[in-house]
Amino acid sequence: DTQRDELVRRIKRLLIERNAVLVAHYYVDESLQRLADETGGCVSDSLEMARFGKEHPAATLVVAGVRFMGETAKILSPEKRVLMPTLEAECSLDLGCPADEFAKFRAQYPDHTVVVYSNTSVDVKAQADYVVTSSIAVPLVEHLRDQGKKVLWAPDKHLGDYIRRTTGADMVLWDGSCVVHDEFRSWALEDLRGRHPGAAVLVHPESPREVIHQADVVGSTSQLIAAVKDRPEQEFIVATDKGIFYKMQQAAPDKKLIEAPTGGHSATCTSCAHCPWMAMNDLVSLAETLEDTNEPAKNEIFVDETARQKALVATQRMLDFAA
Numbered sequence: 001d002t003q004r005d006e007l008v009r010r011i012k013r014l015l016i017e018r019n020a021v022l023v024a025h026y027y028v029d030e031s032l033q034r035l036a037d038e039t040g041g042c043v044s045d046s047l048e049m050a051r052f053g054k055e056h057p058a059a060t061l062v063v064a065g066v067r068f069m070g071e072t073a074k075i076l077s078p079e080k081r082v083l084m085p086t087l088e089a090e091c092s093l094d095l096g097c098p099a100d101e102f103a104k105f106r107a108q109y110p111d112h113t114v115v116v117y118s119n120t121s122v123d124v125k126a127q128a129d130y131v132v133t134s135s136i137a138v139p140l141v142e143h144l145r146d147q148g149k150k151v152l153w154a155p156d157k158h159l160g161d162y163i164r165r166t167t168g169a170d171m172v173l174w175d176g177s178c179v180v181h182d183e184f185r186s187w188a189l190e191d192l193r194g195r196h197p198g199a200a201v202l203v204h205p206e207s208p209r210e211v212i213h214q215a216d217v218v219g220s221t222s223q224l225i226a227a228v229k230d231r232p233e234q235e236f237i238v239a240t241d242k243g244i245f246y247k248m249q250q251a252a253p254d255k256k257l258i259e260a261p262t263g264g265h266s267a268t269c270t271s272c273a274h275c276p277w278m279a280m281n282d283l284v285s286l287a288e289t290l291e292d293t294n295e296p297a298k299n300e301i302f303v304d305e306t307a308r309q310k311a312l313v314a315t316q317r318m319l320d321f322a323a
């Protein structure tokens, strides 16, 4: 409609005026993913978002996603202004791993190499030897295992369990989970597979073990999209946030995509295969963020410089390993 078109035009103008580029995650609203594509920004998984933001020459990065993604951009590019449509977009993994409690946990395992998921605060990353995203967690831990290292992993217990089973590494795990992926139900998935025997099952590794057991492909959001494009099956059952369907369908327009079942058909469900924090990003909040010329801007990311420098070491190791 015309109001929406006008909003999109205004955002495009503001991005140019502010020398800004939009960096979006696959789980945010389709309107933002489209806008990022149309304006030379990127839509990707969390590893590629980090890399793109660091390498792009724009003075301002506008990160449409959740807070840790904005913070990662700032860790890697302190000289850039990093804005987000909202600073209230959290992540249950980040919230479930406070830095002070993590420090106590870490102190119990002084001889372990500390590997933390990117879905954490700057203060937790500052305590890590390595940061990883789901796309490189397994190869990185394999590498550490081959060096005889023991690994302390935080915060996602399902991803940690998956890494441990896949690599056979000696690992201790923090007890955290993602409110979205934790909702996928293995018994309901079994039932759905029975009704679609030719479908391949794609699963993000933040899902419970019994769901991962049924997967044909386990991977990051980018890896799951690539699987839809590259694999021969015509039908796919997808166990991750449904925001991903926009890019998946674009990548393979003729293939049939089916949502994996969640336990969220009850009144208590708050996630239902869509991250409530990712959903806070929209065109209106993006326009408001770009229009705000206050110093500092309302939705600007700032991080403590001492913590940033420590977090940078672990985050840069991730980029170097992935290169």
Ligand code: 13P
Pocket: 044, 045, 046, 047, 119, 133, 134, 135, 178, 206, 219, 220, 221, 222
């Ligand atoms: P990816 O790194 O696979 O994009 O995952 C990020 C995330 O938050 C998944 O819930």
Ligand code: SF4
Pocket: 066, 090, 091, 092, 093, 119, 178, 179, 180, 181, 206, 241, 275, 276, 277, 278
């Ligand atoms: Fe965090 Fe889960 Fe949302 Fe990803 S989907 S940002 S892991 S709460």
